[in-house]
Amino acid sequence: xxxxxxxxxxxxxxxxxxxxxxxxxxxxxxxxxxxxxxxxxxxxxxxxxxxxxxxxxxxxxxxxxxxxxxxxxxxxxxxxxxxxxxxxxxxxxxxxxxxxxxxxxxxxxxxxxxxxxxxxxxxxxxxxxxxxxxxxxxxxxxxxxxxxxxxxxxxxxxxxxxxxxxxxxxxxxxxxxxxxxxxxxxxxxxxxxxxxxxxxxxxxxxxxxxxxxxxxxxxxxxxxxxxxxxxxxxxxxxxxxxxxxxxxxxxxxxxxxxxxxxxxxxxxxxxxxxxxxxxxxxxxxxxxxxxxxxxxxxxxxxxxxxxxxxxxxxxxxxxxxxxxxxxxxxxxxxxxxxxxxxxxxxxxxxxxxxxxxxxxxxxxxxxxxxxxxxxxxxxxxxxxxxxxxxxxxxxxxxxxxxxxxxxxxxxxxxxxxx
Numbered sequence: 001x002x003x004x005x006x007x008x009x010x011x012x013x014x015x016x017x018x019x020x021x022x023x024x025x026x027x028x029x030x031x032x033x034x035x036x037x038x039x040x041x042x043x044x045x046x047x048x049x050x051x052x053x054x055x056x057x058x059x060x061x062x063x064x065x066x067x068x069x070x071x072x073x074x075x076x077x078x079x080x081x082x083x084x085x086x087x088x089x090x091x092x093x094x095x096x097x098x099x100x101x102x103x104x105x106x107x108x109x110x111x112x113x114x115x116x117x118x119x120x121x122x123x124x125x126x127x128x129x130x131x132x133x134x135x136x137x138x139x140x141x142x143x144x145x146x147x148x149x150x151x152x153x154x155x156x157x158x159x160x161x162x163x164x165x166x167x168x169x170x171x172x173x174x175x176x177x178x179x180x181x182x183x184x185x186x187x188x189x190x191x192x193x194x195x196x197x198x199x200x201x202x203x204x205x206x207x208x209x210x211x212x213x214x215x216x217x218x219x220x221x222x223x224x225x226x227x228x229x230x231x232x233x234x235x236x237x238x239x240x241x242x243x244x245x246x247x248x249x250x251x252x253x254x255x256x257x258x259x260x261x262x263x264x265x266x267x268x269x270x271x272x273x274x275x276x277x278x279x280x281x282x283x284x285x286x287x288x289x290x291x292x293x294x295x296x297x298x299x300x301x302x303x304x305x306x307x308x309x310x311x312x313x314x315x316x317x318x319x320x321x322x323x324x325x326x327x328x329x330x331x332x333x334x335x336x337x338x339x340x341x342x343x344x345x346x347x348x349x350x351x352x353x354x355x356x357x358x359x360x361x362x363x364x365x366x367x368x369x370x371x372x373x374x375x376x377x378x379x380x381x382x383x384x385x386x387x388x389x390x391x392x393x394x395x396x397x398x399x400x401x402x403x404x405x406x407x408x409x410x411x412x413x414x415x416x417x418x
Contacts, residue, residue: 023260023306025247028071033064034296036085036128036170036216037270037281041092043344043396043417044068045281045301046076047270048083048096052297057100058082066301068417069344069392077107079115085128085170085216085270089135089152097139099125104139104150120156121148128171128216130179138179140168147171147181147192162198164190170216170271172224174239182214182226189217189226189237202241205231205250210289218280220273221308221315225280230289232265234280234304236313247304253288255300267296273307275396275417276342277315280304327411332357335403335410338389342415345392349375351403351410352384361404362387364414367397391416 035048045066051058061083065076077094081101088094092109095117104126106117124144131137137150138159147168149159160179169184179192180201187204206213207230215229224237225246233248245261252264267285274281282302287295308315328335336350349362362376372394375387396416403410 023246023304023309025257025260025263025265025302025304027255027257028066028301028303029073030298031064031066031073031283031301032297032299033062033283033301034267034285034299035061035083035270035283036097037272037283037301038086038088039272039274039281040065040088040094042068043275045272046086046094047283047301048080048086050082050084050269050296051100052295054294054296056294059100063094063096077105077113079113080105084126085140087129087131087137089131089137090133091135093135095129095131095137097126097129099127099142102126104129104137118150118154118156121146121158122156127167127169127184128181130171130173132173132177138171138173140171140181142167142169142184147179147196160192160196160198162190164188164198164200166213169214170218170226172217172219174219178239180217180219180224182217184213184215184229185211187213187228187230189214189224189241202237202243204228204235204243205233207231207251207289210293212289215267215269216271218271218273220277220280221313223313225271225273225307227265227268227271227282229267229269232268234260234265234268234271234282236310246307246310253290255284255286255302257302260304260306265302268302276308276415277313278305278308278342280307329410330408331355332405332408333360333403333410335401335412337412338401338414341412342417343391344417346388346390347414348386348388349401350384350386353380353382356381357405359405361402363402363404364389365400365402367399369400372399 033047033049035050049061062078063076081098094107096105102122104118124141128140139148145165147160167184168181170182177194181190187206189201191201212230215227217226236244247260256264285296334352338347364373399414401412
């Protein structure tokens with residue numbers, strides 16, 4: 001398998017550069033995984049393989065784990081009858097739909113795999129999966145044109161049934177409990193209220209040559225992001241239905257990188273947002289609808305970076321980088337931005353001293369302001385000081401870097417992503 005190794009700053013560039021650039025599309029690697037894409041609680045990317053072709057029952061398909069930062073690919077689970085949408089719940093359980101097997105599988109955090117965890121009501125072919133705060137699953141049942149609800153104990157019930165459904169494929173959920181479903185066989189995006197009432201939100205372009213509309217959908221930072229597998233585009237939708245094309249030339253029928261609106265996508269299907277929301281992960285199939293309509297292998301994994309640079313997208317984890325506060329410098333010293341920031345496994349902390357100081361302390365605090373580590377403590381002369389710091393064993397989240405003396409406290413925010 002061929003890899004295109006890309007350094008961390010392609011995903012999250014430096015303090016000033018990240019939000020000055022336009023969205024970019026990059027191909028990360030070749031990977032025959034044509035199903036859904038999801039982000040794990042560890043921040044790693046999980047890509048499922050539906051199989052080599054549409055319309056063909058696939059057996060013993062796999063889910064692959066892409067380690068964030070090193071981009072190492074390992075097999076996460078196997079034995080599925082096709083593998084499309086997937087989801088982690090709050091307890092770290094992994095759920096995988098098996099459209100060819102009419103079942104939903106469950107992989108526990110200890111690696112125990114129950115391939116036939118749920119079969120009730122799945123005869124139409126389960127695809128997309130999302131969960132709520134109580135770890136109930138909501139599953140698109142494509143052929144039956146229904147949405148099933150599955151409780152944590154595996155009880156399956158009908159949640160929504162509407163004439164608006166036309167092979168419901170992808171599904172996501174907003175913070176208010178509304179579900180959003182996109183149809184595979186047309187361009188409709190359907191909103192479902194918490195009590196199961198469906199209404200049409202909007203419709204996206206369709207490839208009439210093959211009568212195929214949408215792949216999957218994800219929610220991030222107040223917006224919906226949809227891959228139109230038929231036309232090869234990525235759209236951003238407001239929760240009231242306003243559309244914005246953010247990547248892909250319509251009917252490009254290829255996978256070319258570059259500025260997002262000039263890039264092309266061939267059969268983009270799965271889509272997931274990184275923890276910060278600045279990167280969208282998409283898997284694509286190389287054969288085009290024209291050259292081989294049903295073929296899904298070979299495939300590639302790609303990413304769209306710079307999503308938080310969109311004017312109306314507010315990314316809370318990156319807010320301090322978009323609008324930095326002047327709490328990081330004074331006449332005595334300057335606390336520089338960690339580089340890189342956001343960070344995955346390693347960063348560099350630095351400060352400049354403008355006047356000699358007898359007692360300087362450089363600390364890392366967590367979001368509750370508890371000190372986790374004192375990086376430096378002592379007397380310093382005027383000059384610049386740098387300190388490499390390993391963060392690979394730290395949890396994803398917001399941290400604060402403090403430079404303290406008896407006269408001041410300077411602060412920078414640091415975001416760790418996985």
